[in-house]
């Protein structure tokens with residue numbers, strides 16, 4: 001039989017006293033009325049207590065074990081159940097308690113699984129999320145939020161939002177959402193490592209969750225959208241400006257021809273010539289703008305034709321022959337034998353070649369030399385998706401070249417290294433932007449290498465058909 005502590009023995013003793021009371025009362029009564037000697041009554045009372053205590057020890061000890069087990073469960077949910085000795089009722093009670101414990105364990109596992117799946121869902125979302133309590137402290141943050149603010153899971157929890165996002169607009173919006181129980185929004189900028197602008201959507205929950213979550217803060221990176229908005233506005237302003245200049249000049253000449261130079265034959269010839277040039281410039285600009293918007297519309301659908309590059313290259317150089325002759329430039333084409341076709345759109349690939357070769361002739365200067373090579377490249381540049389070999393078309397000139405700082409911006413619309421020179425050469429500032437969009441559509445890449453004074457090489461990489 002197991003050893004009982006003094007406290008247990010005392011409790012079991014106390015339990016034995018209760019059931020003895022009626023017997024003691026009867027014995028006391030018998031002694032009082034002289035039916036039993038006080039000594040016999042006392043001895044009988046002791047015997048009754050001993051018998052009762054033995055009974056209690058045997059029967060109620062099991063219940064005592066169950067009580068101790070239940071008390072232990074509060075501190076240690078994995079405490080082992082006790083071994084019972086005699087009482088069938090106690091066995092049933094223990095079985096019921098074990099069933100309740102199992103139910104509770106299942107519920108706990110369910111709650112844990114639910115919390116874990118909630119965290120997994122939040123972690124899989126690409127946008128950063130914070131769950132906050134009513135005092136604006138972080139309950140949890142998803143993986144994107146932890147990565148953005150360089151937080152540890154443990155460090156994030158319990159922190160005031162002010163310790164994570166230090167922008168007063170966001171904190172005010174969070175306070176307002178909590179105070180007025182309504183959705184709020186705020187924008188803020190993170191300066192490092194690269195400046196990013198985020199929109200924060202702050203939504204209060206209809207009731208506080210069991211883990212204390214009362215507010216959701218969802219961040220969305222707006223940098224790209226704002227950049228696109230700015231680019232669109234700049235583009236409209238630039239395009240209008242580009243058109244307004246030749247238009248103003250044409251209008252000016254018309255007025256002069258109608259007024260002061262009405263009868264000046266020689267001026268009329270000269271002015272008409274300039275007007276023709278300006279009108280041609282506007283036409284080129286409108287053509288380029290239309291090409292650009294057409295290509296942009298199709299940019300997400302990949303071309304599927306197999307296009308032989310040799311014929312395209314020959315056609316492009318023939319078309320530019322007059323321009324090359326005017327500049328006394330030499331254009332040399334070198335095509336690797338047996339070059340496979342590219343996956344592409346013949347019209348768009350012709351446009352790439354036309355734009356690059358005409359630039360090389362234009363910026364290659366008088367008596368320049370333009371070398372065009374088309375071959376297979378075993379490796380792809382980092383900017384091109386996929387693996388394996390691809391087609392490589394390089395257009396090289398030995399002209400003025402381009403300073404390093406301009407190279408990354410050459411494919412922006414209307415970006416020119418030298419505005420006046422580009423206009424004087426009849427450039428619209430859109431040629432390379434068109435090239436870039438076509439190459440994007442073809443899932444290819446454009447690499448520009450140049451050194452000032454030594455010329456430039458524009459290399460186009462395209463996927464091979466088949």
Ligand code: ADP
Nearest residue numbers: 359360363416417418422427428429430431432
């Ligand atoms: P543009 O109509 O002005 O030629 P592009 O978009 O074709 O417009 O080119 C943008 C700018 O890139 C040009 O204005 C020029 O400054 C520069 N550029 C393009 N090709 C060359 C080249 N082969 N050599 C030197 N600079 C070039």
